Amino acid sequence: MKNILVVKMSSIGDVIHALPVSWAIKETYPDAHLTWVVEPPAYDIVAMDKCIDEIILFHKKEFRSFGGFLKNFGPLREKIQARDYDAVLDLQGLFKSAAVAALAKAPKGMKFGMWNMREGSKYVSQPVVGEHVHDHVIERYLDTARAIGCQVKEVRLPLEVPAKEQSLTRQIFQQAGANMDNPYVVLVVGASWPTKCWPDGHFAALGDWLYNRKIIPVLVGSGPVEMQKAAEIAAKMDVPPINLVGKLNFKQLAYLFQQSAAVVGGDTGPTHLAVGLKTPTVMLMGPTYPRRTGPYGQMDNLLVVDRDCRECMKRACPLGHDCMAIIQPEAVEAKLCKLLSLDTANI
Known part of the structure; x- marks a missing residue:
């Protein structure tokens, strides 16, 4: 395949x-030209992928009005x-991705998608019901690659952080009051759903425990809600953590993870990035399915709500529970002791 x-x-x-x-x-297909269509929020991540040759940005907001559609449809x-494509993989399975896949020129029968295609996307791309249909979502995506002949000898997240971003990350870390060469653990404070979030007090207790082990707790996240959450975590701690919430782009965040001793977080994008980079990661899960989106390759580091x-x-x-509060800081500390080969006394 060429394209x-x-x-x-x-x-x-x-x-x-x-x-x-x-x-x-x-x-x-090492010589194939791989084009990836993505929306702006995830561009930085896709741009680090050394296997992708071309990125096409889809600005969804620009298509919401009739005038915007008329203006932007032609250029898209x-x-x-x-290019004429030998194969098209729709890994989104929604109307917007189906519209893009429908525009692409490819041989009949060479457009494929996930098994659970929605919003009419199955009429554009053939749903792939592979052997991993009930397994982790990474394997489900890879089943579509297998449908076009990919052997999948190795599962890898092929990201490379530019040297400039590495240097900037070190500068930002130093300006925040610490040295990246000292051991640190990254705490991903937020998530897209309130039910996925670990309580502030639990994060604070874990941060104090890390400081007592001479490990720097580093908070990351984005947006005003997570900025407020980070401030409340810091207020509950004996010694303030290194707070990088809202200060890093995804390239810098990736480098921060690569250099860290470990990462702790819920079922959210940054935590999955850490897992994909093979950083030791303790993932905390409650309302979502571990089998589908748990820490791929690190399931031993998973903590699930006992409810x-x-x-x-x-x-x-709907019952008003804070299920994630059930996962106590001591359980995370025990996981970190094992990952970092720390003394388990007085956890």
């Missing part, structure tokens, strides 16, 4: 889970149709 198009636009975590498809494609179509109603897939608990 392959992959459509995977959002969300951040889902894009990260899909990127091993790029490695699988280049593993089997021109970009999509600049019958877990895996409810609710953004807000």
